[in-house]
Amino acid sequence: MDGPQSSDESKVLIIYTGGTIGMLVSKAGYVPEPCFLTETLRSQARFHDPLQDTIFSHSGSVEGFRKWNVNGGSGRSSPSGSSGDSSLGARSPQHVSLPVRSSRPIAVPSARTVKNSQSPPPDQAPTELLDGAYQAHLLSLVTPRLTMSNGKRVRYAVLEWNPLLDSSDLEIEDWIRIATEIELNYQLYDAFVILHGTDTMAYTASALSFLLEDLGKTVIVTGAQIPLSQLRNDAVDNLLGALCIAGHYIIPECCLFFDHTLYRGNRVSKFSSHDLNAFSSPNFAPLVKVGIDIIVNWNDVFRQRSLRRFRIMKHVLTTTLATLRLFPGITAATVKSFLQPPIKGVVLETFGAGNAPQRTDLMNALREACDRGVVIVAISQCAKGAVSPTYATGQSLLAVGVIPGGDMTPECALAKLSYLLSKPELSLAKVRALVGTPLRGELTRSAPPPRRSSDDPAFDGVGGVLSRMIRLAIPDVSANGVPNVTVTSAPGAATPEDEDATASWSLTAKEASITEGALICFLIHLAVAADDVEGLEYCLVAEDKDDNCSERKYRVIAGGVVNWINPASGRPPLHVAALNGSTRCVHTLLKAGALVHLRDSLGHTALYYAARQGHEEIVSTLVSAGANLGGADSGAASLAVQRLMWMGDTAGLRIWKTAGMTVPDQW
CATH class of the missing domain: 3.40.50.1170 (L-asparaginase, N-terminal domain)
Incomplete structure (x- = not known):
């Protein structure tokens, strides 16, 4: 079925x-x-409890268990909680x-x-x-x-x-x-x-x-x-x-x-x-x-x-790989023999934080292999910790062309090396660069620089969150669109001039952080509904772009808040953007980690709402990002397609076809 x-x-x-x-x-x-x-x-x-007639389906409450038990432990009369199966047809x-x-x-x-x-x-x-x-x-x-x-x-x-x-x-x-x-x-x-x-x-x-x-x-x-x-x-x-x-x-x-x-x-x-x-x-x-x-x-x-x-990735994975574990007294002849063709990649398990014996013949064997095109990635023999050039003995490996693998496990380092060497579009230099770069969270990225303060203090911390929330919730609240919000350090510290604007706040740093996070969850929905990219990025971006970094730095809470389902509407931000035609916000949400397969409380995807509302550009964007109709979408989408066929709406049918629905050829 x-x-x-x-x-x-x-x-x-x-x-x-x-x-x-x-x-x-x-x-x-x-x-x-x-x-x-x-x-x-x-x-x-x-x-497996298809009829919901076992104790596992009737032990959620005392009343439910007693009713089930009185009936002899049989719920063949289709208990009230089984309505979900009614949509599965007559079977x-x-x-x-x-x-x-x-x-x-x-x-x-x-x-x-x-x-x-x-x-x-x-x-x-x-x-x-x-x-x-x-x-x-x-x-x-x-x-x-x-x-x-x-x-x-x-x-x-x-x-x-x-x-x-x-x-x-x-x-x-x-x-x-x-x-x-x-x-x-x-x-x-x-x-x-x-x-x-x-x-x-x-x-x-x-x-x-x-x-x-x-x-x-x-x-x-x-x-x-x-x-x-x-x-x-x-x-x-x-x-x-x-x-x-x-x-x-x-x-x-x-x-x-x-x-x-x-x-x-x-x-x-x-x-x-x-x-x-x-x-x-x-x-x-x-x-x-x-x-x-x-x-x-x-x-x-x-x-x-x-x-x-x-x-x-469908290419045949490279198998000409090996793992070499250093040990005291290992000879250069052993290492040189180990690195001979057809070996293309080696995971080198080093001592401690990435150290190796400093013998010249050993280093020459590693250098010769690296110069010949063998990709050697160094990891630690220690289960905990990372390779880092803390000691001079570790620096010598870098000097001969060995790539530090951070805190990757041996299993991961071998799999990653096989994956990268199997991609024909990657040059050897690119493979070397990507080995030490986190691609799937497999190694710890170096700590980002501290966040720079905003030029406008009105938008920092709790005050900034409140300012933007009020601006989006109550349009034209002030001449410049930004209300006068004051954040004070003690109860009753507000001056007479700002008493009408807002009440005073007294928060510890931890309380302020929790409050800011809670308010941002609501703020992100308001920003998306208004297609306010600036307001959305305030919710998601932890800091401005660095001079040496072209990517945005997202808040650590972004992974959760960008998919937070508002209990009032039962929808996450991407669904709100799809409903309201907020095209710019859709792109920003996807880049911040919004899930295209997430369904709201009614079982619908964001793609369904975008197609239903006729937002063709958003439908194309979501489909390009991997979205497909699922859950409760199929039945509702079929009805929508039938209605559009009856109306002769070719534009609407084209949008549903882009979303993945089957539309007769004559349309």
Whole structure:
């Protein structure tokens, strides 16, 4: 079923590559078993509750549980919370299928082992598409309604690889395969979860962070130390946690979820083979911590500020790479032999903060390789810390052409080097320059210079926020458009001249910062509605452009405020701009990290509102940035197209066609 999507559901595709999470015990140890994982999920109520008739759907309140329990623990009468499934058509909600595409033939289970009151229909046999890809309709699973994020349910399908692979057997070509399957299904799903073995999970997460270019949706890699088949396991928490985050938050990065923690994928390494908290990210704080509450660190969520659509890097990745770990007494002959052709790139694991033995023969071997075109990037053997030219022994590496890799992990440095060397459009000089430049948040950028004060003190701090908010909310409040706002340091300190203008404020620095942040959330909506780019940039820009930097510096809160949904309207700023035709603000919001796939409280995207209002330029801009109609858009857009056809409105039909709707050729 690939019709209208319920506004209180999100669609997630699970790409199951293999790994411990779906294994069974054999005489030879843990081995993967086809179809076991999917059927196990289908049989567990916490992963699949289509009729909302299990305890997980009736334990949100005492009254709900008692009513369900009195009825014998059966909610077949379709509980009141199940209205979301009514939009899915006449088919039984437990039999909803989802389209899935793959670069290889899709294995469809031939038999079902789950004991339901009504046997589910078989999955549709796969068909080959014109572009060489394959498509099948797989029966979907759906979680109970969650108490977080307005009680959404997550509907998902499992695309299982055949054969399933142990992660130690994954090759570089498999990274391309995962990226390709995400690309094929990108417009069909809201997010993606990749089930993977733990041994090489950090390599895959790092590689995907580069292969998935201009990513606008959540991608999470996860797995388990103990398989789902065991009574005591970590598979349930890892998979359910990844599903919940992917289905409820737009974190447009390739992430890794393990042991109640979501990490940036290119920042982690596996540090334990027997602990459940097997991964660590010593140089970068987690993006999400799952405890009693789910805490998202929005300040650190990476935002693409490109106006390009999502795509993947499809070139065959360079495999002529290696990792060389220095050790006391390593000989120049060993290093020279290691750097011989066909090696094109080397990750050099140095001592401490980037130090190496200072022997002349060793340095000459490194210099000769760099001069020959081998790209050598230095990282630290220490798990925590970065390469920096603090010591003279580190400066000598720079002098021979070795590039400092900052605080990149070995897995990330290798993946990034392979990615850059595989791009034919990049010269060797450009590759060297990009190795030490953060592309996906994989290394820590040097600290920015301190913010310069504005020439107009009326616009600094809380006073500036209030001034601009009042100017936008009450037009022509003063002759020059700027009201007289005074910020004082103590109660009652306002002078008689400004008593009519505003009340006095008494705030600590922390209180002022919190107040400013709260007010900016509302101010940004007012600025966008008025297409006031100056007011919008005040909300987003932390400082003026530096003389040596052509890019704007955005506030650390911009990643959150630029997508803040106003509870009064249920819409984020991009939706407001699309509704009001604020073309200039749309460009600014996209550059600041606005999410084109974010939906408002009615389940609509900004693209839908721009097309509905007839703002053709905004529609083109959003489509160029990767937007597509989704969620509750399909049904409403179809009605709009039919109405325009009846009216003979060719201009309106052209806009909807640009937005992605199918319009008959005669129009």
